[in-house]
Amino acid sequence: MSALLEVDDLRAGYGRVPILAGVNFDMAGGEFLGILGHNGMGKTTLMRTIMGALPTTAGSVRFAGTDVTKMATHQRSRLGLGLVPQGREIFPTLTVMENLRMGLAAAKSEDRAVMDGVLEDFPRLKRLLDRRGGALSGGEQQLLALARCLCARPKLILLDEPTEGIQLSIIEEMIETLQTLRQRWSLSMIIVEQNLDFITQLSDRVLSIQKGRITGEVDRAQLLSGDVAMTAA
Numbered sequence: 049m050s051a052l053l054e055v056d057d058l059r060a061g062y063g064r065v066p067i068l069a070g071v072n073f074d075m076a077g078g079e080f081l082g083i084l085g086h087n088g089m090g091k092t093t094l095m096r097t098i099m100g101a102l103p104t105t106a107g108s109v110r111f112a113g114t115d116v117t118k119m120a121t122h123q124r125s126r127l128g129l130g131l132v133p134q135g136r137e138i139f140p141t142l143t144v145m146e147n148l149r150m151g152l153a154a155a156k157s158e159d160r161a162v163m164d165g166v167l168e169d170f171p172r173l174k175r176l177l178d179r180r181g182g183a184l185s186g187g188e189q190q191l192l193a194l195a196r197c198l199c200a201r202p203k204l205i206l207l208d209e210p211t212e213g214i215q216l217s218i219i220e221e222m223i224e225t226l227q228t229l230r231q232r233w234s235l236s237m238i239i240v241e242q243n244l245d246f247i248t249q250l251s252d253r254v255l256s257i258q259k260g261r262i263t264g265e266v267d268r269a270q271l272l273s274g275d276v277a278m279t280a281a
């Protein structure tokens with residue numbers, strides 16, 4: 049099977065400070081790939097560079113057979129890349145419904161059926177449609193950010209530290225939601241995390257990142273056996 053995403057010697061940074069120091073990995077369509085790393089190792093920088101929010105200084109990103117390295121974020125979105133950013137970035141003064149409409153607008157679609165289809169998998173949000181985003185709990189905001197991203201019908205979602213600051217009960221619900229979405233939407237996902245337990249429950253394979261480089265990889269069998277000494281240690 050040809051790769052859905054091919055990241056080749058990717059380099060990026062802030063001003064003159066290099067952060068990504070040549071990142072290489074591929075992922076297949078339908079795969080859930082974990083990326084594990086401590087604070088400041090370059091996880092968010094990698095997600096933003098793949099999405100085009102940060103310019104690439106060297107190397108390339110191919111998505112679904114197209115070289116997207118020089119494409120703007122909205123062009124990558126249209127090809128099927130979606131980012132759920134760290135910190136969620138929902139609109140606090142807009143209602144849940146209005147936040148979801150923003151997801152539709154990003155996809156240049158007014159299709160209410162798309163939103164209704166997404167809400168089928170988010171019963172908790174369905175009960176909160178008129179509540180302002182800022183009045184949701186952290187976990188509810190995270191579900192909203194994920195649902196908003198889905199309104200643009202992505203093929204690959206980049207999920208940046210979804211469990212950060214979220215209580216355990218919602219983390220469990222999020223795992224169930226992501227597993228359901230995987231089956232119903234034939235999605236692929238990159239899950240960036242520091243939470244090994246969360247990543248283990250969802251990923252087919254986990255890469256570790258340190259100082260802007262991929263430094264190791266474990267597969268699902270190793271994850272389940274607890275043999276993950278190479279990870280974010």
Ligand SMILES: Nc1ncnc2c1ncn2[C@@H]1O[C@H](COP(=O)(O)OP(=O)(O)OP(=O)(O)O)[C@@H](O)[C@H]1O
Binds near residue numbers: 091094134
């Ligand atoms: N806007 C920015 N300007 C300058 N340096 C930045 C900026 N954003 C991040 N950095 C630096 O880049 C490095 C990598 O940060 P990044 O956010 O990618 O790490 P991370 O692995 O996602 O960490 P965390 O888990 O804390 O979010 C860090 O040293 C950070 O201080």
